[in-house]
Amino acid sequence: MKLGHPLFEDSQLFDNEQVRTIDKPYRSSSTAFLPYLDPTCQCIGQRALKFLGFVEHNAYERLQLVRYYPGQEYNLHSDWLARPKVSRSSQDKGREYNRLASFFTYLGGNATGGETYFPFVSGANINSDGTKYAIPSNGQRLVVKPVKGNALFWINLHPTNGTGDQRTFHSGLPVLSGVKYGMNVWTKHYKLLPIIGPYKSREDNNNREDDLHENLRKNFITK
Numbered sequence: 001m002k003l004g005h006p007l008f009e010d011s012q013l014f015d016n017e018q019v020r021t022i023d024k025p026y027r028s029s030s031t032a033f034l035p036y037l038d039p040t041c042q043c044i045g046q047r048a049l050k051f052l053g054f055v056e057h058n059a060y061e062r063l064q065l066v067r068y069y070p071g072q073e074y075n076l077h078s079d080w081l082a083r084p085k086v087s088r089s090s091q092d093k094g095r096e097y098n099r100l101a102s103f104f105t106y107l108g109g110n111a112t113g114g115e116t117y118f119p120f121v122s123g124a125n126i127n128s129d130g131t132k133y134a135i136p137s138n139g140q141r142l143v144v145k146p147v148k149g150n151a152l153f154w155i156n157l158h159p160t161n162g163t164g165d166q167r168t169f170h171s172g173l174p175v176l177s178g179v180k181y182g183m184n185v186w187t188k189h190y191k192l193l194p195i196i197g198p199y200k201s202r203e204d205n206n207n208r209e210d211d212l213h214e215n216l217r218k219n220f221i222t223k
């Protein structure tokens, strides 16, 4: 949070041509892109990759903080992109990727409102205690409360063909009072690579250099 504070600017949107726009009522939050090489960011990013196990976990985008003041929101959207994006970062410049996994962590603030809403995912069990999720009413689907320290994780792309999964559409509902902070970690799916492994952690790979699949992956990376 300390790292991000001076870096906040109006949140942007990408259209289908990857053109950045700022569309204020649609997305009225602020965003801070954190430095890729910061050791804390690297630690978080690597942890996210490792979490993915046999799901492709080569790389992640720069971490992003988002901030919402009262009345601010992020309307319905997908984190996956309509078309793969061409990377401009020095680690993988020119490679085409889409956003495979989303980790969204509530970093705090003291907001009321500001839930994350998934209209195509079943709502919480009506017997749940209502601390993490709103109890659904009037046919409302999954409403996740912004509880500090909790995180949401989902896979954006169909593992078979890499296309966007429509069920992952979501919105950040308007904050009613206070301030809401969150952090996005988006991992990358490089075009043409298989999404489902057997991917290995770096530690495993040191001992399994002859693994066929690993060789395939390396060929993709060095070409």
Ligand SMILES: O=C(O)CCC(=O)C(=O)O
Binding pocket: 066, 074, 079, 104, 114, 115, 116, 117, 170, 171, 172, 173, 182, 184
């Ligand atoms: O603010 C939220 O609850 C969701 C944020 C989000 O979906 C995003 O930044 O892509």
Ligand SMILES: [Fe+2]
Binding pocket: 077, 078, 079, 170
């Ligand atoms: Fe999102």
